[in-house]
Amino acid sequence: MIVYGKQICRFLIERHPELIERVLLAKEVGKKEFAAVQKLGKPIERLDARKAQALARGGNHQGWLCDVKPYRYADVAALKQSDFLVVLAGLTDVGNIGAIVRTAYALGADGVIAAGVKRLQSEGVVRASAGAMFDMPVAVAPNLLDLLNELKHAGFTLYGADTRGTPVGEAVVAKKRVLVLGSEGEGIPNRAKEKLDEVVTIEMARPFDSLNVSAAAAILIYRMRDA
Incomplete structure (x- = not known):
């Protein structure tokens, strides 16, 4: 499942790193932010603008996308x-x-x-x-x-x-x-x-x-x- 947007990706990195499969970046990020991503130990991929827009289905991804595990609905x-x-x-x-x-x-x-x-x-x-x-x-x-x-x-x-x-x-x-x-x-x-x-x-x-x-x-x- 692809989610996008800087706020959501940072939220996942800080609170639910276990859900992240890959981090997809479509722009350069600051050293501190990149270091936080590296600490996850998950694959980091660079995307061009066209690919990022396709994955975000035209949404405002702000250069940040995460491939995460499927959402598990409650019982x-x-x-x-x-x-x-x-x-x-x-x-x-x-x-x-x-x-x-x-x-x-x-x-x-x-x-x-x-x-x-x-x-x-x-x-x-x-x-x-x-x-x-x-x-x-x-x-x-x-x-x-x-x-x-x-x-x-x-x-x-x-x-x-x-x-x-x-x-x-x-x-x-x-x-x-x-x-x-x-x-x-x-x-x-x-x-x-x-x-x-x-x-x-x-x-x-x-x-x-x-x-x-x-x-x-x-x-x-x-x-x-x-x-």
Whole structure:
């Protein structure tokens, strides 16, 4: 799996060198940075601009690319031992998913489950998460309804985000809780809403009906992290 960008590559070098197979450089780097790369004991390859752009699929690689081991998704069964999970109901936008993973990690959620999808574009989500995905357990559950049933049976209280519901600041948040976030276009599917214990919302200061899902996730996770 190829990931690119100076920030992500430095993150991997410093925190997860065991995941790196090769370091690919498309520009000259400082002596200190190169020394850190050499200490890994992994192959270092020089790339021309054309090859680097092809590997980055046109993205802004900043001269840094890393060939890393495939991302290992978490097991839902293991995540059921946690207290605070974030479930993404049908989200497919790589940028939003990565941003939510990054926020969930930074604000103290225990794991993220992408539900209603068969797979994720790992490279894109890793980049959008600024590397946080390597430290945050992320699982994939193809069937959203089955997942919600499973989490309920494991003792979780299910909270869903919607424009109509209890203001999140007024909600009584259970210790074992799940925050369900729907896609921006369709929200949480109606059949999934029927399985929720409570719907929470973010009160707006002005007459505007919604926020970007990753922005809403940040507010809701922050308000729900202490229970």
